[in-house]
Amino acid sequence: MSFASPIDLAALALFAPIGMALLLAAIPGLRRHGWPAAWLSVATALCTLIVSILLLLRVDVDSGPWVATTTWLRESGGTVASVGLRVDGISSTMLVIVALVATAVQVFSLGYMKQEPPSAVGRYFTYHSLFVFSMNLLVLAPNLLQFFAGWELVGLTSYLLIGFYYQKPSAGHAAVKAFWVTKFADMGLLVALLVLFATSYDFGFDVVLDPPTAIIVTLLMFLAVMGKSAQFPLHVWLPNAMEGPTPVSALLHAATMVAAGVYLLVRAFPLFQQAPVTLEFMLWVGSFTALFAAVVAVVQTDIKRVLAYSTCSQLGYMVAAVGAGSAFAGYFHLTTHAFFKALLFLAAGTVIHTVHSNELSKMGGLWRRMPITAVTFIVGALALVGIPGFSGFFSKDLILEAVAEKEQIGPLAFLVAGAFLTAFYMGRVVLLAFFGEQSPKAQHAHESGPSMTLPLLGLAVGAAVVGWFGTPLSGLLGQSYEFHWGTVGGIATLLGIAGLVLSYLVYGNHQLHPDRSVVLRQLAALARSGLVDQFYARLFHGAVIPLARIVGWVDRYLVDGVMNLTAWVALRASRRLQLVQTGNVLDYVFAVIAGVVLLAVWRIWA
Amino acid sequence: MTLSMCLYLGAALMCIGIYGVLTRKNAIGVLLSVEAMANSVNVNLVAMSRYFGGTTGQLFAIFVMTITVAEVAVGLALVILFYRALQHTTLDEATQLRH
Amino acid sequence: MLELVGFGIIASVATVAAVAVVLWRNLVHSVLWLAVLLLATAALFILLGASFLGGIQIMLYAGGVVTLMLFAIMLTRRRGGVGVENETAPQRRLPALLVSGTLFAAMAWAIHQTDGLPTEPQVPIQTSDLGFAFLSDHVLAFEVLSVLLLAATIGAIVIARRRDFGDAGPVRPMRAGRARIVRGRAR
Numbered sequence: 001m002s003f004a005s006p007i008d009l010a011a012l013a014l015f016a017p018i019g020m021a022l023l024l025a026a027i028p029g030l031r032r033h034g035w036p037a038a039w040l041s042v043a044t045a046l047c048t049l050i051v052s053i054l055l056l057l058r059v060d061v062d063s064g065p066w067v068a069t070t071t072w073l074r075e076s077g078g079t080v081a082s083v084g085l086r087v088d089g090i091s092s093t094m095l096v097i098v099a100l101v102a103t104a105v106q107v108f109s110l111g112y113m114k115q116e117p118p119s120a121v122g123r124y125f126t127y128h129s130l131f132v133f134s135m136n137l138l139v140l141a142p143n144l145l146q147f148f149a150g151w152e153l154v155g156l157t158s159y160l161l162i163g164f165y166y167q168k169p170s171a172g173h174a175a176v177k178a179f180w181v182t183k184f185a186d187m188g189l190l191v192a193l194l195v196l197f198a199t200s201y202d203f204g205f206d207v208v209l210d211p212p213t214a215i216i217v218t219l220l221m222f223l224a225v226m227g228k229s230a231q232f233p234l235h236v237w238l239p240n241a242m243e244g245p246t247p248v249s250a251l252l253h254a255a256t257m258v259a260a261g262v263y264l265l266v267r268a269f270p271l272f273q274q275a276p277v278t279l280e281f282m283l284w285v286g287s288f289t290a291l292f293a294a295v296v297a298v299v300q301t302d303i304k305r306v307l308a309y310s311t312c313s314q315l316g317y318m319v320a321a322v323g324a325g326s327a328f329a330g331y332f333h334l335t336t337h338a339f340f341k342a343l344l345f346l347a348a349g350t351v352i353h354t355v356h357s358n359e360l361s362k363m364g365g366l367w368r369r370m371p372i373t374a375v376t377f378i379v380g381a382l383a384l385v386g387i388p389g390f391s392g393f394f395s396k397d398l399i400l401e402a403v404a405e406k407e408q409i410g411p412l413a414f415l416v417a418g419a420f421l422t423a424f425y426m427g428r429v430v431l432l433a434f435f436g437e438q439s440p441k442a443q444h445a446h447e448s449g450p451s452m453t454l455p456l457l458g459l460a461v462g463a464a465v466v467g468w469f470g471t472p473l474s475g476l477l478g479q480s481y482e483f484h485w486g487t488v489g490g491i492a493t494l495l496g497i498a499g500l501v502l503s504y505l506v507y508g509n510h511q512l513h514p515d516r517s518v519v520l521r522q523l524a525a526l527a528r529s530g531l532v533d534q535f536y537a538r539l540f541h542g543a544v545i546p547l548a549r550i551v552g553w554v555d556r557y558l559v560d561g562v563m564n565l566t567a568w569v570a571l572r573a574s575r576r577l578q579l580v581q582t583g584n585v586l587d588y589v590f591a592v593i594a595g596v597v598l599l600a601v602w603r604i605w606a
Numbered sequence: 607m608t609l610s611m612c613l614y615l616g617a618a619l620m621c622i623g624i625y626g627v628l629t630r631k632n633a634i635g636v637l638l639s640v641e642a643m644a645n646s647v648n649v650n651l652v653a654m655s656r657y658f659g660g661t662t663g664q665l666f667a668i669f670v671m672t673i674t675v676a677e678v679a680v681g682l683a684l685v686i687l688f689y690r691a692l693q694h695t696t697l698d699e700a701t702q703l704r705h
Numbered sequence: 706m707l708e709l710v711g712f713g714i715i716a717s718v719a720t721v722a723a724v725a726v727v728l729w730r731n732l733v734h735s736v737l738w739l740a741v742l743l744l745a746t747a748a749l750f751i752l753l754g755a756s757f758l759g760g761i762q763i764m765l766y767a768g769g770v771v772t773l774m775l776f777a778i779m780l781t782r783r784r785g786g787v788g789v790e791n792e793t794a795p796q797r798r799l800p801a802l803l804v805s806g807t808l809f810a811a812m813a814w815a816i817h818q819t820d821g822l823p824t825e826p827q828v829p830i831q832t833s834d835l836g837f838a839f840l841s842d843h844v845l846a847f848e849v850l851s852v853l854l855l856a857a858t859i860g861a862i863v864i865a866r867r868r869d870f871g872d873a874g875p876v877r878p879m880r881a882g883r884a885r886i887v888r889g890r891a892r
Contacts, residue, residue: 583701589636590628590797590804597624597804601811607712608824610816612753615716617812619723619742621805626727628801631794634732634777638739641770642723645746648762656753659827661838664755668835671765672850676857678770682777683865689781698794 006087007068009055010140013048013095014085018133020044024126031126034118041125042106045132049099052092059092059476067142081203086142089476090331094139094263097335098256100462101342102132104455105251108346111451112247112353124164124245131157135256139263143203144193147264151189151228154257155182161252162244174240181237185227192220206270214274221268222282229261229315232289236532238312242304242358246349249304254311254345255338262318262334269327279323283403286319287411287418294421298428299524302358303348306429310384311341313418317399320411326402328479333395335473336466340383340392343459347377350452351433354445360429365438369445372453374434376460381426383463385496386419391467397489398470398481404488412488419492423499431507612653619646633685633695637678644674711752719745736774743767754829 020041024030030037069084106128113121134157138150156179163175193203196217200207209217225231230238241253252258265272265282272278293313300306314337321330350373351366352358367374383390386397396419403412447453474481506513623646626639648667655663689695722742729735743766750759816822839847 584698585700586628586631586636586697586794586797590800593624593628594800594804597808597811601807604811604815607708607826609822610819611712611716612749613816613822614813615719617809617816618720620812621809622720622723622727624808625801625805628804629727629794629797632732634774634781635727635735638726638735638774641739641766642726642742645743645766648758649746649749652750652753652755652758655755656826656829657823659830661830661834664758664830664835665838665843667755667758668761668839669846669850671761673853675765675770676853678773679857679861680864682773683861685777686780686865695781 006055006058006066006092007085009051009058010066010085010087010091010095011068013051013055013099014133014136014140016044016048016051017129017136021126021129021133024122024129031122032119034116034121037122037125038106038110038113041129042103042110044129045099045103045106048132048136049096049103052095052099055087056092056096059087059089064088069142072145081145082143083146084142085140087140089478090263090266091139093335093473093476095136097338098132098135098139101251101255101338101459102128102135104342104459105247105346108250108349108452108455109245109247111449112245112349120164124161127157127160127164128251131161131252131257135260138260144196144205144268145203147267148189148193151224151260151264152186154252154260155179155186155228158182158241158252158257161248162241164244164248168243171243174237174243178237178241181234182227185224185234188220188223188227192217192224195220205268209271209274211274214271215277218268218272218275218278219281221264221271222278222285225261225264225319226285227261228264229258229319230289230312231285231316231319232292233532233535235289235293235312236536239305239308242302242308246304246345246352249308250342250345250349253308254341258311258315259318259334259338262315262322262330265319265322266327266331266334269322272322273325279325282323283320283406283408283411284323286316286321286323287403287414288316289313290316290320290418291414291421292316294418294425295523296527297425298421299527301360303351303360303363303429303433304345304358306360306425307341307344307348310344310422310425311337313422314341314384317396317415317418320415321399321402324399324402324406324408324411326398328474328477328481329395329398329402331477332470332473332481333392333399336383336391336395336463339459339466340380340390340463343376343380343456343463344384346452346459347373347380347456350448350456351377351445353448353452360432362439363433364436365434366445367434370434370447372447373456376456377434378430379460380463381430383467385423385426385500386493387496388493389464389467391463391465393493394467394470394483396492397483397486400488400492401486404486416488416492416495420495420499423496424503427500427503428507431503435508609653609657612657613650616646616650616653619643619649631696631698633688633697634682636697637681637685640681641674641678644670708752712749715745715749715752719749732778733775736771736778739774740767740771743771754826757832757835 024037024040030040065086065088067084067086069082071079071081072083073080106125109124109128113124116124131154134150134153136150138147138154141147141150159175159179162178163171165171195213196207196209197203199213200209227234238253238258242249244253272282290313293309293316297306297309297313300309314333318330318333318337321327321333350370351363354370355363355366357363379390383392386393400412400415400419403415470481470483620643623639623641623643626642627636630636630639648670651663651667651670653663655661655667685695688700692700719742722738722745725738726735726742729738743762747759747762747767750756750762
């Protein structure tokens with residue numbers, strides 16, 4: 001197809017969503033009736049998807065990246081900052097992922113949000129279009145500055161969508177918490193940008209820096225990634241983010257937004273390569289998060305929370321992969337994860353929708369009543385666990401091999417243990433939700449309409465199959481990847497199967513009882529205690545609030561004080577000056593003549 | 607009798623007139639002083655005309671006289687109006703312009 | 706020589722008269738001293754050869770203006786029959802003295818500094834020359850002057866005519882600051 005250049009297609013993918021969002025924002029009528037906004041937004045998403053696929057077909061690693069920029073900030077010496085589009089293998093694939101999952105989620109939402117009032121529906125879809133735009137802005141960014149803009153916008157959209165049910169106080173708190181934690185982390189990216197610019201006058205992704213600067217910049221950038229991609233200890237917002245509607249959780253907090261952090265790592269990998277210290281740090285943080293989150297996921301009772309912690313854990317895998325030096329491994333896992341995690345969330349969404357509860361205890365034996373959902377969920381779960389053949393297997397295997405190459409025992413052990421636990425908790429969820437006895441609430445469960453089941457089926461196909469496209473994907477990124485069996489991969493697979501078996505023994509067969517184990521009970525109590533949150537709360541009350549008080553005092557008495565002082569001086573001076581106005585006309589005459597005389601004298605003598 | 611002597615006289619009369627304008631409380635008194643000032647100007651003009659030749663000086667003096675007369679007329683009309691409003695002509699007591 | 710004596714007498718009379726105008730307590734006497742000053746000036750004009758000017762000085766000034774002033778004084782006597790006040794404000798005396806003194810010093814110094822002031826008078830001009838100048842070189846000024854006189858006449862009439870304000874009476878009452886009839890210092 002030669003009717004449009006890649007840049008044109010990319011521009012269309014970028015501007016169509018924002019056009020729709022602005023349209024919906026500007027015309028309240030569309031939003032108030034809800035469903036027009038919904039259909040328009042879905043249509044836009046579909047359009048973006050088609051455009052992205054066309055774009056992907058045009059991209060070829062040999063034909064080089066297409067970059068189109070225009071100057072944004074100018075200085076006498078030259079351009080300070082520019083904005084534009086960068087189309088290459090990474091951005092075009094990410095574009096497809098975003099568009100695909102966004103379309104699936106929006107179609108799903110058509111069914112999921114049916115009971116909501118129309119004005120809420122309108123608002124919902126406006127936010128969705130805004131999100132797609134923000135994500136594309138980030139993906140197509142040619143430099144870090146525009147990337148940061150997209151990053152912040154995505155954070156804003158996340159806030160808006162988490163707090164969608166704003167009448168619920170918990171939703172509002174969750175939205176604010178997400179915003180605060182990620183905003184704190186974003187400071188890292190901002191300072192990194194400043195340092196980068198100050199030292200090298202360039203916002204590019206591949207600037208060459210001297211080692212100390214490189215370490216500072218990359219560590220700061222990783223701070224932002226820790227926030228956005230929920231790595232320990234900045235992961236605390238992600239479980240709370242489940243307050244938002246489930247399709248939102250699927251899109252933002254599983255497939256795309258949280259993946260933006262990993263996307264940054266991959267994009268700016270040339271920068272990170274210059275700082276091995278940071279890479280090491282990333283490896284440890286990522287692998288620890290992977291294990292930690294998996295442990296916490298085992299004891300959750302809310303199905304969305306299990307999936308949230310699972311996301312957290314899988315992001316840890318991606319971060320660890322990049323830390324181990326293989327940006328492709330991280331990116332590959334990002335791709336596969338987007339499919340199966342979104343699938344899992346949406347399937348969970350249908351369950352929640354019919355059972356009217358998030359709790360696993362309220363579910364059970366649903367496979368009879370919701371067969372399509374059950375099958376697709378199981379497909380997603382198998383992909384997540386890494387069963388050979390499914391997509392997650394290939395990407396997880398690659399990560400483990402990359403870490404193994406680094407010969408770091410600690411991270412490797414964490415990741416492998418995490419694989420075992422992943423299998424365990426997913427088996428637990430599947431068994432508790434879809435098998436076993438039916439709870440009273442589950443009696444009313446039924447399969448949902450096509451708007452909700454079709455996306456599930458589509459994503460299930462993706463989750464099953466995407467893993468086989470590893471080689472072409474790597475080609476687009478300029479690398480060559482071929483699958484082969486390795487020792488570590490084999491061990492991990494075996495552990496995965498073991499984990500599934502164990503979960504069956506505990507939750508399926510009831511041969512083993514978790515309550516019998518003291519260790520497990522302690523662990524469960526610890527996981528539920530929310531220690532990290534308490535630490536943050538204490539920090540806030542101890543440090544942030546007193547600091548805010550001081551700043552407030554300065555503002556009231558110093559800053560405002562100067563203003564008040566000026567006003568007071570003006571008043572006093574004017575009162576004094578008023579005395580000149582005696583009202584006696586002869587005094588005024590005196591003044592005039594005295595002035596004239598003065599002028600004359602000055603004229604004569606000067 | 608030199609020109610400078612006449613000029614000195616004019617200057618002296620002018621300054622005496624200024625003193626009067628600044629000091630007098632009565633409106634008519636002020637107008638009297640203004641008259642004295644205008645008169646001193648005429649002295650200067652005529653003296654200049656005599657010593658430098660030409661008609662300009664005297665011509666100008668006629669202008670000044672005419673205008674001064676007109677000004678006195680209008681000024682006195684204003685004084686009468688003032689008197690009608692406040693029943694006196696002492697400018698010092700007219701402090702309505704005060705806040 | 707004779708000229709010089711004449712000038713000396715006229716100058717002294719004029720100066721004394723001017724001082725009297727500004728300092729005399731009785732307003733009517735002040736006006737009369739103004740008449741003296743104007744007459745002295747007229748004498749000076751004649752001495753300087755400007756006989757026409759001297760003539761109009763007597764007619765217009767010493768005659769017209771002084772008469773106008775006297776009329777005005779008569780029409781604006783303070784109610785209650787108190788004598789017309791004509792004191793000078795004590796608080797302004799010193800500053801006024803300073804100002805006029807400064808000005809006189811400056812002007813005297815300027816006159817003193819100027820070189821080339823002629824000491825011999827020129828031929829006195831004829832009145833006919835004056836007339837010619839009026840109606841040829843300066844005819845525009847002449848005409849404008851006529852308009853000015855007209856404007857002044859009309860203006861004076863308009864300003865000072867009596868107006869009837871209906872219920873409020875022929876004189877518009879003042880709101881604030883009623884005149885306080887006090888003796889001595891004004892408040």
